[in-house]
Amino acid sequence: MTQDAFATALLDADAPIPPGLTDPMGRPAPKRFAVYRNNVAASLIAALGDGFPVIKRLVGAEFFDAMAGVFFRACPPEDPRLPLWGGTFPGFLSGFPPVAHLPYLPDMARLELGLRQSYHAADAHPLDVSHHDAGSVLSLRPRLAPATLVMSSRHPILSIWRFTTSGGPKPAPRPRRTS
Numbered sequence: 001m002t003q004d005a006f007a008t009a010l011l012d013a014d015a016p017i018p019p020g021l022t023d024p025m026g027r028p029a030p031k032r033f034a035v036y037r038n039n040v041a042a043s044l045i046a047a048l049g050d051g052f053p054v055i056k057r058l059v060g061a062e063f064f065d066a067m068a069g070v071f072f073r074a075c076p077p078e079d080p081r082l083p084l085w086g087g088t089f090p091g092f093l094s095g096f097p098p099v100a101h102l103p104y105l106p107d108m109a110r111l112e113l114g115l116r117q118s119y120h121a122a123d124a125h126p127l128d129v130s131h132h133d134a135g136s137v138l139s140l141r142p143r144l145a146p147a148t149l150v151m152s153s154r155h156p157i158l159s160i161w162r163f164t165t166s167g168g169p170k171p172a173p174r175p176r177r178t179s
Contacts, residue, residue, distance in 0.1 A: 005018055006018050007076070009033075009037075010036070010037055010040055011040075011072070011073050011076055012073065013037065013041075017029070017030045017033045018033070021033055041069065041072070043082070044068070044072040044076075044077070044082075044085075045065050045068040045069060045072065047082040047083070047085055047086075048068040048071065048072065048085065048086055048089065049061075049064060049065070049068065050083070051083065051085065051086045051089075051112065051113070051116055052064075052086060052089060052109055052112045052113075053112070053165075054108055054111075054112055054160075054161055054164045054165060055093075055105065055108060055109055055112065057164050058102070058105070058108070058160075058164060059099065059102070059105075063098075067096065067098070067099070070096070071089060071092050074092065075088045075089075075092060083116070083120075084116075084120065086109075086113060086116075087113060089109050089113065090106045090107075090109035090110045090113060091106070093105050093106040093109050094106040103155065104153070104155035104156075104157055104160065107151075107153040107154075107155055107157045108155075108157050108160060108161065110151060110153075111149075111151065111153075111157050111158070111161060112161075114149040114151060115149065117149075118147040118148070118149045119147070121145075121146040121147040122146045123146075124145035124146055124147065127140065127142055
């Protein structure tokens with residue numbers, strides 16, 4: 001049995017138990033594998049919920065968990081660091097028919113992903129101007145900090161994010177007017 005075969009069986013609830021998995025008595029161990037498969041699924045769903053808490057609040061926990069199950073089977077993690085998983089989730093949402101009536105959802109996922117990536121970004125080195133005269137300071141090329149997030153959306157995602165993450169009651173976000 002290869003690792004690929006094991007991983008495929010692990011992510012597909014309908015796949016048969018991989019050959020060679022046995023209990024201490026040498027018998028096939030489908031129940032043990034089913035428990036392991038369920039734990040992996042639950043961990044991936046929880047990790048995605050931790051990474052996209054606003055999306056989870058917006059669609060509801062039960063729907064989110066079902067959607068996360070579809071997502072992790074279609075886009076399993078390629079990196080062992082689960083807190084960084086979900087980079088393809090915004091694109092997944094763009095093509096997921098059950099949320100097509102929520103056109104702001106992919107942009108909200110991009111915002112949440114960007115916030116997480118900004119949090120984990122490298123530290124910025126401050127611009128040291130102490131060794132430069134006034135003329136040479138103007139010729140320096142400052143750069144944005146690695147944690148800088150710049151994005152645009154046709155939807156009021158920042159207002160929705162603030163509304164969803166705030167503790168107290170606030171007025172519901174209003175759509176932006178377009179000219």
